[in-house]
């Protein structure tokens with residue numbers, strides 16, 4: 494069974510867990526699932542296997558395989574399944590460069606594996622299962638805009654939000670395809686320990702989320718961009734208070750150029766995750782101006798992606 498799930502970028506970030514094992518967040522997050530970056534994962538039950546056989550992007554890497562096996566074990570134990578599987582996963586996303594490849598990977602794995610085991614789960618259950626593997630994966634079950642709510646094991650899942658805004662775009666600036674300096678899981682943990690700053694983050698992100706929902710409903714790109722930018726900067730300030738930084742010289746240069754563009758009247762705003770690449774938040778009418786201005790970088794212009802789904806070849 495082959496499934497495809499798309500990458501999502503958070504406009505209001507998830508940063509920090511109140512329960513590490515269940516991956517329950519301290520605050521709700523809001524994301525946009527895009528069309529251009531995705532993961533295809535094929536899972537086949539093979540009764541002859543005595544352990545899972547995993548290939549990710551053409552190779553079998555012990556460290557990457559471990560997280561996949563852990564997730565398969567969780568699904569097997571939850572639904573009382575004994576079979577081992579063959580997993581072949583292909584990302585059209587550079588792994589670990591802050592392009593949220595764990596989100597699309599684990600959402601695709603969850604859908605493909607549960608289908609291969611003949612489980613027909615609801616999107617809510619798929620979102621919950623994906624969350625156990627990687628928090629942001631809970632949101633990649635849904636296309637377009639989604640909110641991942643705070644709550645307990647049952648209620649902390651993603652849900653789609655009904656905003657139809659085809660002009661909304663995210664442009665990925667490929668600054669660096671190398672691996673990030675610290676995993677988001679580890680950096681998050683350190684951030685939560687910085688209690689004073691962390692509590693402030695939780696408080697402010699709730700305010701940001703409410704404002705973001707109003708701005709999205711109004712299709713007000715200026716407000717959406719400003720709120721997202723402020724939220725991302727807040728998260729990065731928090732991360733930097735632990736001594737970790739995901740910003741490189743090149744990221745800072747690109748951020749300066751986005752400010753420059755705005756002084757020229759272009760509606761361009763940025764967000765950044767646990768890696769050096771920059772995502773520019775904008776609308777259709779501005780795309781060409783932005784791509785031209787950043788002609789020294791590889792750019793990927795993204796529209797809304799679909800829900801995770803089964804692909805038939």
Ligand code: DP6
Nearest residue numbers: 503506507627628629677678766767
């Ligand atoms: C900065 O979902 O990768 O992209 O739950 O530990 O696997 P784990 O973390 P992960 O964190 C993503 C953090 C982020 C912001 C976001 O996507 O909301």
